Amino acid sequence: MARQTVRILRPFWFLTGGRMKVRKLWILLVAVCLILCFLLTSYISTQNTKTDSNIGDFLRNIVKKQNKAKEIKDVSLKSTTFEAHELPLLANGEIDTRYMASVGNGHVATVIYSNTTYVNGLYSGQEGFSHRARVPSKNAIRVHFDPFVEKDISRHFILNTEQGVWREIINHKHFVVIVNIYAHQYYNRLLVTQIEFMRIGRKTDEIIEMRLENNEGGPSRDIKFADPELYNHQYGKAWKLSGQIAQTELSGKESGIPNQKTAVYVFYSDLPSKLEVNTDSTHSHMWTFITSIDQDEQVAKKDFDDATAVLITGADQKGRVSGPRALFDSHMQMWEKRWHDGGIEVDDLALGKYIYGSMYYILSSLPSLYPTNQPKNQFFGLSPGSLANGANASDYMGHNFWDTETWMYPPILMFYPEHAKDILSYRWHGREAARKRAKANGHFGTRYPWESAYTGAEVTPGRICMACRENQIHITSDIAFAARQYFSATRDMKWLNEWGREFIYDMADFWQSRVTPRKGTDAWEIKGVMCPDEYARNVSNSFYTNIGASQTISYAKYLQCVAGAAPPPDDWMKKATGLVEVIDTSQNYHPEHEHYIRGTTVKQADVILAGFPLMWNVGQDVRKNDLDVYEQVTDPLGPAMTWGMFAIGHIELRQYNKAADLFKRSYSRYVREPYKIWTEVVKGMGAVNFITGMGGFLQAIIFGYGGIRLRVDELTFDPVLPPNVNTLNFKNLKYLGSVFDFFFDQYKISIKVERVDPNHAIKLQTEDGNKYAFVQGQLIEFDRTSGRIFSESKLTCDPPVDRMDQRVAVRSLPTNRAARKNT
Template identity: 40%
Template sequence: MLFLVILSSLFVVVRTVQNHQTGFTTIFTTNRLPWNGSVLDYRMMPYVGNGHVATVVFSDFIYMNGLYNGDNGTSHRARIPSTLNWQFLFHPSTSSFSLNVSSGTFTEILENDEVRIEQRIFASQEYTELLISHVVITRLALNGRKIVLPTRINEQVTSDDIDFVVAARNEQYVLLSGKTRQVENNQFQLEQLPVFVYYTPLPVNGFELDPQETSRTYLFVTSIDSEQERAKRRFEYASNERHSDQIWSSHVSLWNDVWSNGRVEIVGDDELQRQINSAFYYILSSLPPLSTRSEHKQFYGLSPGSLSRGGLVGEDYAGHSFWDTETWIYPSILLFYPNLAKEMLSYRIALRDSAADNARLFGYEGWRYPWESARTGVDVTPDGYLDIATYQQHITGDISFAARQYIAATGDRKWLMSEYGGDLVYETARFWASRVVYSNEKKKYEILTVLPPDEDARPFKNNSVFTNAVASYSIQLAHRVSCITKKVVPQHWLDIAFNLYFPFDNATQTHLEYDGFDLKNTIIKQADAVLLGFPLMWPMNKEVRRNDLLFYEPLTRASGPAMTWSMHTIGFLELNDLDKAQQFFRRAYETYVQPPYNIWTEIPESLGAVNFITGAGGFLQAVIFGYGGIRLTLDQLEVMPPPRLPNQAEKLIFHGLKYHGSILDLTIDNQNYHIDVRGMDNNNSMSLVYEYEQEHFPLTNNIRLSYPINTRLVIRPLMHFCA
C-alpha cells in the first residue's frame, strides 16, 4: 500500500523531544552498519520495541511478549519471521543509520546524485500490536525519467517454532496464522499458543517514482497479536492513509511523555548523558508503554537480553526471566515509573500457581519461584544447568525484596489488599519459614544446600549470606504489612527472621559469602556478599562495609558481568572514596558498551548475552543510588550526604522521582542540592513530611528545598505500615 504525503508534515513531530535533551545525546548514528566479515552483526544492532513486540533492526525475527515455544528445558522465545528485513539494491554515495532513543525510531538514509531513500522504523506506542515502516523516496535530479529501486526481498512465511499457514494473500496484506509447536508445560499450558501476523507485502516491481513525481511515501504495516480480530483491526486502522500521520505523531508524543515523566539529566558531560539515555531506552522499549490505546495484556517479564532477543536455547538466555529483573533492572525503573514496576511484579503474581506447585514439589510451603521463568512459571532452566535451577533459590527472596521496594516507594495498599500483593509477600515469607533448619550447635537457623548469586560456587553451599539476608527481609516484610493484609505472621517466623546464621570472619571483620569461604584464594563470578551493603542495606558498620568491598574486589574475575562494578561504585561512594568509586563507575560501562548504538554486552571479551539490559540496570543504579545518594526504605526516602557528581559533570538532575504520590525533581551540584515538588497526589491519605536538622516540616506542592550537600534530608509518610 502507498500514498503521497508531505515529508515535512510526516516527520516534524520528532523535533518536540529535543526540548529535553540535545540530539547528540539522544541520536546514535553511523555511516556504516556493524559487519562481521560479509554478514551484518545483529548482536551490535539496536532494536525497536514497545513491550508487546520487538525486533532487532534488519534481523530475521520479531518477538512477541509471552510467546514461547519448547518444553521445560527447551522453552525459548518463538521466532516470528521478520517483515522488515529487506535491503535496497542500491549503491549510495552517502548513507546514515540512526537510532533516536527519544522517539524510539530507527532511520536509514541512502542517497546518490539522483535519489534519496529514507526509511523510518518504529514499534508503535499508541497501538502495541504494530510495527511500522515509512519509506520516502525523493527525487534529487530533475531529469524527468521514471525511477525504479529494486529490493532484495527476504520474505519468510515459515518458522521453526510456529506452524504457520498463509491464510490470505492479496495486494493489501498477507496473513500468517499459526500456533507454537510445543507447549511449555502440560499442567499450566493446555495447548499451543496462537499468533496472527498481518503485514503489507513489498512492491513486486520495486519502489518507484513516476516522471512527474518528486516524492513518494510507502507505508508498511505489521500487526501481531494472539487474537486475530485485534490484529486485523489494528492493521486496517494503521493501513488507512488518513491515520498514518496520527499514528506517527502519537508514537513520538507518547515517547516524549515517557521522558517527561522521568529521566536523568547530566549537565557538563554529554557522553555520560548518552550512556544514560541509551540504557533507559533499551529497558523501557521492552516494557509496556506508560499510555496506550491497546487493551491491557499480561506482561511476561524482562529477560537479560530484552524482548528483542532469545530465539534459541543458549542464545541470550532464551528470553527467560531471572533475578536480573528484580535485583538489577527493576530499581531504576521503580522511582521514575512505579506503574511499570508494578507491571513487572504482576508477572510473578500471575504465575503464582506455578510458584506454589514448585514449593510443594520440593517439599516446602508457600511460593518458590523458579530460577528461569518463561510463559508458565515452571522452571525452564536448560539441561546442563539443573544444579543451578535446584539450588539458586535466592530468587524468591529477590522478588520479595522488589515487593518491599514497591511498597516503600508507593504505599500502595490496594495492591496489597486486592491485587495479590499481600499474597506475594506472605507466601514468599512462608516458603522461607519452611525452608530453614535449626542448628543446635550454632543456636541459629540455617539455610542449607543453596547456590549464592556467585554461580562459581557450584554445585551448592550452606548459608549463603545474601540468601539468608533476603530470606530474613522476606519474613520481616510480611510482618510489617500484616495489619493491612490481615495475614498474621507467626512468632516462630519472626524468631527465624532475627536468628538466621550469617557467616562472618571475626579476624578480618568481613562477611563470608557462605560457610567455609576462603577470603584469600577463592575466585568469584560477580557481586555477592557486597550486595549486603547495597541494595539490601543490611545493618553493618563502615569498617565491615569497607572490608567487604576490599576483600571481594580482587577475588572477582575480570570476565564477570557488568553490573558487579556498579555495586562497588555505590559502596565506595558511601565510604567517600571518590577515586575508587570513579574507577569502578567507568569500568561498569566503558568496557561493556559497544558502538555505534551503545549495545550492552554481558562480559567484555566474548560478549555473552546482548543487549544485556541487566548491565544497563546496574549502571543506572550507580548513577541514581551511588552519585545521587538516594536510599529507599519502608520508612523513608533519604538523600545521603554528600551526593557526588560523576565524571566531569557539573550538575546531576533527577526529573520526576515518584514517592507516595508526590513528584519530585532532585538537582545536585558541587555545593548544594535542591528538591522541587511539582506534584502531589491529593487522594493520598498519607501526607508527607521532610526532616531537616531534626525538625519536621510538611511537604507541599510547588515547594522548593535547597540545602548544602553535606546535609541529610529525609522524607517520610505521616502514616505508614505496621510497627
C-alpha cells in the same frame, strides 16, 4: 613439520602401543582439532548459562581474542541520538545484527534488519528448551538502487531514542530517502516501516527505481504456520498468517498452569519488489508497511485495520489531521511523554548517551504506561537480552531470572512505578507454578524458579546447570524485596489488599519452611544453596541468601499488620531473626558462605549486595572490608552489573577515586558502539543486548552518585557528582504519589515539585535539621548535603528491623595460595 608433530605428540604414542606412524599422528592431530572446535562451538552456544567452568574460561579467552570487531564511531552530538555512517558487519560483509539497535514496545520487538520478530509471552519448546518463538520478520526492509545510482549515494544510520525510531537516511544529489522502522506505542501490536522519498536539486524526467528487500529468513521452526492467506483490505493488498507454537512448555497437563499450544496471528502489508518515482515530482512520496501480531486473531486484525485507517485518513487516534505522518506522530508523541515522565540528565555527552541508551533498551521491553488502542496483554517479564533477543541456545532464550527484580527493576521503580507493578504482576501470574515448585520439594508457600518463561514453571536447562535449577533459590527473596520496595515507594493500598500482601506472605511461608534447626544451638540455617556467586554451587548459610530469607519473613509480618490481617505464626519471626549470619571475627568480614575460604575466586557481586541493594546494616568497617576482600577475588571477566555495585559501596564510604574507577569499569568494557549495545561480559561476549548490565549501571548513577535509598518509611539522599559531570538531574522522580525533579551540582540541590498526592503530606529534612513541605509548583533549594523525604502520615505498624540475632564465626583463612588451590 612432520618431525615437529612427532615431537609434540610423542607423549601420546602409548595410545597406539608406542609405534604410531606419522600418518596416524596427523589423524590424531585432526581429531584433536575437531574436538577443540566442538568444545568451542558448544561453549559459544551455551556461554550465557549463568555459570562457568575452567574449560569455559579457557575458551572464553579464545573467543575474546577472535571477536574484536571494528568499532564504529557514533557521530551524533545529541545524547538521545546514536548515528553512524556504516553498519557493523561480519567478515563476509553481511550485517552483524548482534550489535544492531532494536525497537520494541513491550509487546513486539525486533533487532533492526534481523530476520526475526519476538512477541512478549510467546515461547516454544519444552522446559529447558523453552525459548522465544521466532516470527519471521516482515519489517527488515532495505532500499537499494541500481549501481549507477548507488555510487552517488551516502547513507546515515540513526537510532533516535527520544522518538523510539530507527532511521536510515539515503542521500543523493537529486533526492533523499528516509526509512523509519518502529514498534508503535499506541497500536502496540504493530511494527511499522515507512519509506519517504523527497526530491531535491534540479528537475529531471528520470524514473528512480527503488528495489525493496526484506530479510525474512527461512520458515520458523518454533511456530507451525499455515500458508499465507490473501487478506482483502481497503488499503491495498495484505496477507494473513496463522499458526501455533510447535511445542508447549510443559509435557503434561498441570492443574492451574496455562500450557496450551499458543496461537499466533500475523497480518502484514504486501511488499512489492520495487517502487518507482519520478524525480520531477514536486511532492514527497510515502509508503507504509505494517505488521500486526498477537495470540488473538481479532486483536491482531483490529490494530492492523485501525492503523491502516489512519494511513487513509491522515488523522491520529484523537482525530487530529497530520497527513501521511499521522501514524508516526502518534507513536512519537507517546515516546516523548514517556521521556517527560522520567529520566536522567547529565551535562556530559558520552555519559548521557550511555544513560539514554540503557533507559531506552529497558523501556522498549516494557509495555506502554498510557492508554493503547486495545487492552494490553499480560506482561511476561524482562529477560537479560531484552525483548528483541532470546533465540534457542542464545541470550538466555528469553527467560526471566533474578536479573529482572535485582538489576533492571530498581531504576525503573524510581521513575515508573506502574512499570514496576507490571513486572511484579508477571510473578503473581506464575504463582501456581511457584506453589507447585515449593510443594514438589516438601515446602510451603511459593518458590519461584531460577528461570521462567510462559507458564511460570522451572525452565532452567538442567543439561547446562542442574545446580542452578535446584540450588539457586535466593530468587524468591529477590522478588519479595522488589515487592517490598514497590510498596515503600507507593504505599499502594489497593495493590496490597488485592494481591500484594498474599504475594509476599506466600514467599515468606516458603522460607520459614525451608530453614532447618542448627544442631546444638537455638539458631536456624539454610543448607544446599547456590550463592549469587555461581562458582559456589552447593553450600550452607550463604550470607546473601540468609539475609534475603530473613527480610522476606520480617516484611511479611509488617504487611500483615498494615493490611489489618492476622500476623504469621510466632515461630516465623524466631526463624527470621535466628538465622545464622556468618562472620569472620578475626578479619572482620563476611565469608560468602559458611565454608568459604578467603582468596577463592567469585564470579560476581555477592556479599557486597548486603550493603546495597538490601541495605543490611553491617557496620562501616565490615562494609569496607567486604568490599576490599571481594574486589580482589571477583572474576575480572565477570558480568557487567557487578562493578556498579562495588562503586556504590565505595561512594557510601566516600572513597570517590576508587568508586570512579569501578564506575567506569561498570560500562566501558561492555558497550559496543555505535548503538550502545551491551554484552554480558567483556565486549563481544555473552548475552546481547544485556539490559541486566544496563540496570546495574543505572543503579550506580541513581543510588551511587545520587545517594538515594528507598527505605520502608522514608527516602534518603546523599548526592555527589560523577567524574567529569557538573550537573545531574533526576527528572520526575516518584515517591508516595509526589513527582519532583532532583537536581544537584557541586554546591546546591534544587527540588522542583511537579505534583503532590493529597493523601501524603510530604516533608523534606536536611542533615542540619531544616524542614520544607512539598507544595505543587514549589522550588526548594539548599546547600548540597544529605537529607530525607518522608510522609507525616505514618503507618501505625513498626517497620521491620533488618537484623538476625545469631552469628556464626568461621575459622580464618588459609593462605591465598591454598585458597586458589581449593578453587
